[in-house]
Amino acid sequence: MQGIKEKIRAIPDYPKPGIMFRDITTLLQDARGFRKTVDEMVQPLAGTRIDKVVGIEARGFILGGAIAHQLSIGFVPVRKRGKLPWKTRSQEYQLEYGTDAMEIHVDAVQPNENILIVDDLIATGGTAEAAIKLIRAHQGNVIGCSFIVDLPELGGRKKLEALGVQVLSLCEFDGH
Ligand code: AMP
DSSP states (O other), X not given: OOOTGGGSEEEETOSSTTOXXXXXXXXHTSHHHHHHHHHHHHGGGTTSOOOEEEEETTHHHHHHHHHHHHHTOEEEEEEETTXXXXXXXXXXXXXXXXXXXXXXXXXXXXXXXXXXXEEEEESSSHHHHHHHHHHHHTTOEEEEEEEEEEOGGGOHHHHHHHTTOOEEEEEXXXXX
């Protein structure tokens, strides 16, 4: 079987010129690729108590849902501003131009719960940092952030490690 990295499609200049979009749909549509991805995203944490998975909109929902099911634990969505229906806590984060905000339901994470954050890719780390702040604001313990892809040149891993969070990834690509 091809490795996980080889199953990820690269789309140049999407969604705008200069960006190499790492498209994981080609990995997820492959039954063995999807299963291997889910297994490897949690394998390093075997033996660690995890109470909930937090998935970041939108591809983090696909992976986070599968991982939560695999671990028989609950799933919590972190969504873009205005999407969650109940009372929320908001955390702004920096975009290339301007700011946006991620939100979590106020009753989604309880004090001292061990939380694993999941998304498909870490670039600058801004989105994951917002998720970490939301969980910590509810006194949850972020025990790790798990991604399929790391783009190390964009510094996201270092940013999260500076916050004291363990970062897991299955593969890396050069550039943006
Ligand atoms: P960041 O907050 O800069 O770490 O960006 C991470 C978020 O943006 C993730 O939810 C990714 O899905 C998405 N993203 C950023 N860069 C790319 C890329 N080159 N290919 C695919 N998704 C990306």
